[in-house]
Amino acid sequence: MPKKFKENFKVIANERQTSEFVVLTLKHPGQLPEMFPGQFAEVRADGAMEAYLRRPLSIHDVDYTNNTLKLLIQDVGPGTHQLSSLQKNDEVNLVYPLGKGYDLPDSDKVLLVGGGCGVAPLLFLGRYLKENGIKPRFLIGARSKSDLVELDAYNRLGEVFVTTEDGSMGTKGFVIHHPVMKTFDPDFEWLYTCGPEAMMKVLAKYSRERNVKCQVSLENTMACGIGACLCCITPTVEGHKCTCIDGPVFDANYLKW
Amino acid sequence: MPKKFKENFKVIANERQTSEFVVLTLKHPGQLPEMFPGQFAEVRADGAMEAYLRRPLSIHDVDYTNNTLKLLIQDVGPGTHQLSSLQKNDEVNLVYPLGKGYDLPDSDKVLLVGGGCGVAPLLFLGRYLKENGIKPRFLIGARSKSDLVELDAYNRLGEVFVTTEDGSMGTKGFVIHHPVMKTFDPDFEWLYTCGPEAMMKVLAKYSRERNVKCQVSLENTMACGIGACLCCITPTVEGHKCTCIDGPVFDANYLKW
């Protein structure tokens, strides 16, 4: 297993996207270790009285040249609120890189489907696929236009499709309602997804029916993040597995969904 | 009883005095209520995980024209550390003004004796005395020259005597060893003190022997600060009294010392 680290990073930018979302850019003091898309960090929310445990956050993007990594944070509670408020030059402590990320596909027909803060790992995944010669396409779902963040960044990597529940941008409805999903069969052979469990379950079923490979990233509640506490299990065809080390990315077929 | 408030103040300055001491200047959003020297505030140390309860801190100085008050904070633990780190424009929540302060003397021969962070209320007291036509004199004790803070501010109000344990400034030794204490009898009829209990006990004994009025300010551990929990008691000639509402300032003779 690749080595894990506990290190302080320095915040070099906090870019607020919406009232709920921020992107933090963190600088490593030296040379960043290699990371893979779908992996996450356990981040200490110093100063949040109600966050004794670290908060798991996906690696949103990595820049090995500048030794920076990005986190996309949705402010949903005390821990993420504290982290969203970090300012330039603040320090933040990460235990990382954790977990098993997405696999490289055995096809170049891939679709990356994200919803909500579930888009977080897909930027890094898109970049990684592109570097490996695979052109990513993105399908991103949100409640409304104002909840869509960083579309430009995805656009730079590949084609982007959008759905919004209120129809304020792209196709109205959920990701599954987007036309690209109808013409899926011929176009896509791998589906990568991350987002609300309900969305991923629909995509898993969809993929099973079409015999398409589907990898999902789970967001179970975690205490240790390194396979020691067994708090984060998910039922699989081989019994209970830890989301933090056996996942967070799983083949949809491996899960008891 | 005068009204108490719970209000947010804005930090307008954090002046570091030494590695241990800072002076915070806080701005009230409107008109400051009247306060008396010796009174304190219960300050919420937001962001300090190990400080659920508020921290009692003396009113160090008040400026009714600018609606600011000052706190002198010694960084001794999680709560005071957090408060010492507040930056300009941060908000801080105070419950104040609390407790019974120093009485006005019935003599104009007064000495104000402080040690350590015990000097905190004496600046406000000195100003208050001066405004009431009484010229304060200060005797300030510290471990070393580098622990003496704000001597200029005291100097502007009255004469300042100094003792240091290592002799790096003023008289070497404890406050009780300063020459002014030897010539006390004729010169001073009221003694106001605040600082380590051991120091105050020596001064109380000294005053008793010379029949000098002595008011001390206690620093008992507090939970509520408003007389509701009975955690902060001190034994007095009339039984257990609350330091937070019956004090923190007591006549030395009233205490079971």
Added chain:
Amino acid sequence: MVDLSVTLGNINLKNPVMTASGTFGYGEEYSDFINIEELGGIIVKGTTATAREGNAYPRMAETPMGMLNAVGLQNKGVDAFVNETWPRIKKYDTNFFVNVSGSTVEEYIETAEKIASINEIPGIELNISCPNVKEGGMAFGTSCPSAIAVTEAVRKVYPGHLMVKLSPNVTDVTEIAKGVEGAGADSVSLINTLLGMAIDAETRKPILSTVTGGLSGPCVKPVALRMVWQVASSVDIPVVGLGGISSARDAIEFLLAGASAIQVGTANFREPDVTANIISGISDYMERHNISEISDITGGLIIEK
């Protein structure tokens, strides 16, 4: 419009939010911060037959998200309450309950009888978990027979609402709850403090003058919630839940677990106006969830099998 009122046996409370004994003085102390008449009830501090000086200083130690106290029932005695305190506070339009404490059954009886003479006081809270009592140092509240004995004895002399406050320092809190229900309690409140201890590593001494003390604050909430749920599932009388409540969300958790009303203790020290926020927060929650009465929340925990 949501209706926040609740009934506790024969008593009507404006809302389910009361303040816990020993943490709210006689209410007056907080009147600069909130309108105490808006409270469902105020449980005044532990009152004993005769005046008590309580324990020596230090009486408090802060702990992670909580505190230990060793106040030890300092109060001026029931006569002073009846003759001095009550005339001063009776003007407030809310329910005052007197927390009745003691070292012997006789002392509980004496205090309860004297409180019974004040008609406007609807009930007492029988504090059967204070330390330093008869029976070999074992508190009344940690042994079922003695909890029953003191409840029965007080029941005989006290006609008003008899709320019995349970200790969490027991193997099976439901056993004691059922015992005092059988002995005539009109309701039970829980939890009192958990027995804890703090040490100063530098001086190598205990921080409290009494070595051990009572733990309270947010840190105890999970234990309190569990016990309230267990007790509410095993008795028929109303349950008043407390232990670490510091927000409307906390309060609602206790109601869902089966509490008919709640008390707020240590949180008052951090936020002297916390109870006002809890009351309005409960009202907001009810509007958001389309709930019109508190009784629709009480015991509403959904457990999927």
Added chain:
Amino acid sequence: MVDLSVTLGNINLKNPVMTASGTFGYGEEYSDFINIEELGGIIVKGTTATAREGNAYPRMAETPMGMLNAVGLQNKGVDAFVNETWPRIKKYDTNFFVNVSGSTVEEYIETAEKIASINEIPGIELNISCPNVKEGGMAFGTSCPSAIAVTEAVRKVYPGHLMVKLSPNVTDVTEIAKGVEGAGADSVSLINTLLGMAIDAETRKPILSTVTGGLSGPCVKPVALRMVWQVASSVDIPVVGLGGISSARDAIEFLLAGASAIQVGTANFREPDVTANIISGISDYMERHNISEISDITGGLIIEK
């Protein structure tokens, strides 16, 4: 130079800092963060006679300065430990203790016997406070007769160091400590988790699949410290203290209260290298206070009368 080594009955530990069962896996999980050979000991996760899947998800709820868990003894069973895990971890030069759990006395016996076959394992920690066991659902550890019965039974088949882990969910922990001492325990460790509960006010459901779970972390420290002090004052065998320890200062408080060694649990989740800091912090403390041996700290609490 300070000497951090301690003896626990017949076992020598490099220092008093061990890791608590269920919070440190098999040690390997933490080897990127600290040199696990520097630990006084590692208590591996609860091991049962046969493999167990544990409880359903969700198994964890965060609470103020702590957490509830409902893992429920998920493990591959003692045979897998002996045949797969042990060969992998035996290379580490530290003391591994196996936390032996079960639902019946027979199951405890079977597991203990199989662990006894591994010579390099100096001892077991008998976990007598897991839920869902025989005897009407009452855990072994909350009834004195059953705690004695299981300890006696395991003592007969297990020749190594027998540490018995006590439950804090009892009225009188000293009674049970004395019971298992009489039944042949070589040491006692305490505390296991406090029974607690968490509710999601929005969904109105319990957060844990099992409704209640075990509370751990800094929030329980005051209760743990009190119990360690009580037990150390009432038994003659060594006491291993745990519950909320997250700093050297915390560890020293437990030693002063009477613990011969300590365990670190939940704090590992927040700081995977916390044990290394605790070890060096204890060493600093000893130098600062001119203490040359840990045994000079153990029980060194100064109580002024």
